[in-house]
Amino acid sequence: MGFVRRDAAGNGSPRRADDTGASAVEFALVVPLLIMLVFGIIQFGMTFAQILSLNNASRQAARVGVVGLNNCGTLMAQIQQATTGTIGLKFPLTVTVTRGGAAVCTATVTPTTVSYSPGVGSATTVACPTGNSTQSLSVATTSSGTFAIPPFIFISNYQVKGNGVYQCELS
Helix, strand or coil: CCCEECCCCCCCCCEECCCCCHHHHHHHHHHHHHHHHHHHHHHHHHHHHHHHHHHHHHHHHHHHHHHCCCEHHHHHHHHHHHHCCCCCECCCEEEEEEECCEEEEEEEECCCCEEECCCCCCCCCECCCCCCCCCEEEEEEEEEECCCCCCCCCCCCEEEEEEEEEECCCC
16 A cells, blocks of 8 residues: 655645656666567577578588589589578588588588688589488588677677488489
8 A cells, every 4th residue: 555644743634655756666677677588589580590591501402412413512502592691690601511421521601702621522522423322411501690689799609500411312
C-alpha cells in the first residue's frame, strides 16, 4: 500500500505517499538490460547467417566437386560466389578440400582472389578424379567473425565454420 502521511500536527486522514518518480527509476534500471538483450538477438541472427552462408558455400563446392572432373579453382569460385555479401563475414576465408582424409588443396579466399597454400594442391588439381568413387570429398570453410553491435564489440574474434561432404560419384 505504501507509506501513510499525515499533516504537520499528526491529524487528518491518511494519504498515499508520493511515488511519482518510481516508474522512471524502474525504467532506468531495466532499459540497459533490454537493450543488451535486443542487440544480443540481432548479433546472434547475424552470426547464424554467417554460419549458414559458410555451410551452404561448403556444401555447394563439395557438390560441384563430386559431379564432374572439376578442379579446386572451380570449387573456390563456388565459395567466393556463395559467401560474397554475407553480413559481418570476415575475409579471408580458409578453405580446405580433403578426399579420403588427405588434403587435396588448401586456399585462402577473398571476394576477389584465391591464394593456394604451397605444396597442397593448386587451382588445376582435380577434386574427385576417376577411380575414387569409394571416397568422400569434404570442403571445410573457416572464417573469423566479429561482433558488430554494441555492447558486444569488446569480443573481437570468434570462429565461424562451415562444412560440406559428398561421396565422389565418378568410377
